[in-house]
Amino acid sequence: MTANQDARRGNWGVLTGSLFVVLWFAGTIVQGMSGAGFPRPTDDMATVAGYIRDGADRMGQSAGLQILSAFALLCFAGILAAYLRRTGRGGAAAELVQGAGVASAVTLMVGTAATVALGTTDLVNDDASAQLLYQMSFWLAGPIHIAALGAMMLAAAYGLAIPAWLRISGMVIGAIGVVAAASPIVSTLVVATPIGRFAGFLWIIVLTVLLAVRRAPAAAPTVEQPAQV
Template sequence: MNDIQPTSRRRGSGGPPLGVLAIVHAGLFLLALLVGVLLSGPGAAFLSPFAGADAVTAHAHADWAAIRIGAMLQFGSAVPLGIYAATAFARLQRLGVRVPGPAIGFAGGLTASIMLMVSALGSYLLSRPELTSDPHLALAFSYLAFAAGGVGYVVGLGLLIAGIAVPGLILRLFPRWLAWVGLVVAALSELSFLSLAVDPLQFLLPIGRFAGMAWLIAAGFLLPVDRREVRDARGARAEVRS
């Protein structure tokens, strides 16, 4: 009995399941988008601030319920993302990664989580009719939600992915193709900051957002919990080659 308990503790000390956290994060975010479509309709659910102050104000007054519920779900999706970043940092440390990558990833994941919260709060303020009687104020809330949830979130997400993918590639913690895909997604996410001045580059935002979410799910399920799993995986690959 004494031999079983320490083993169980070692196996259970890897923190919350990363893959599940990533699924919850993506699920809540996608649910926020779905609520907007169902309550407002596909054409009016996601009005860009570039539509102008009058259009944004009309949207805020007509679809305040959809905006508010979406903001609530988006805020909730930021919580598992922050937990993911902290758990991934602790797990990489446990796996013996002593380079800046995990710390950079944690900083990026925390940034992405906070930016998502800021974006959600901006949307919540946009849903308050008493605050959006001034079209210019409504437009300011819309731009805040767009910038924080767009560039702010995606750039932070890219750092999180890079902080996991680089040590994953060097130490072969998961398949090399997954690490390279992560590096590509991270690079595109970081380049999205250019869209603050070059509007056509805004197409990088959905690429970084949705590809990044998918990558976090895959990496979350494949990242080893402890060094023994790494040794076992390397031994299995060596047997296959021989």
């Protein structure tokens, strides 16, 4: 099999990015089916504990889907970084795509694990513990996760050979996502989280479909070293 055929086959792996988005939405929809409204991070301890108790029956299913989405994101980051390296446009961009993608996936996993702990243990009956774990879940799976995802999108938009409109939009959306990291310092910047998340999801879907269906550029040529005598 030629190098071009290998690259062509490898393109379909980037659809794990779209899988990440689909699984995340599925988990959110399942949790929303409980009928319990998502509390704000500023809500009091009793409100947060009540939300967890009301939605406990769906929380395990939702968390399972969210964790699967994090694994899909982890795979996507590795595949996208490998694609960048294979086409000779990698460098620092490929390393940042992989590193930021891993950070984004890990924060989503840990944030979701905090939610699982709430829904499957007696901690939910203690308002202070419920508030602590919910705050962990909110910040790790929210602003911090999105900030890392934004950094991954910035690096990908910079390093990939994609249309100008997709590159520019990716860098803008990625920058908005990175701003979410400052939410604990400037509370009004928390608005960057939903913007970076949902606009980022749309960008990832468009990018992955584009990379999956188009012919991959040939791998960068390597220089053979002279044989040692």
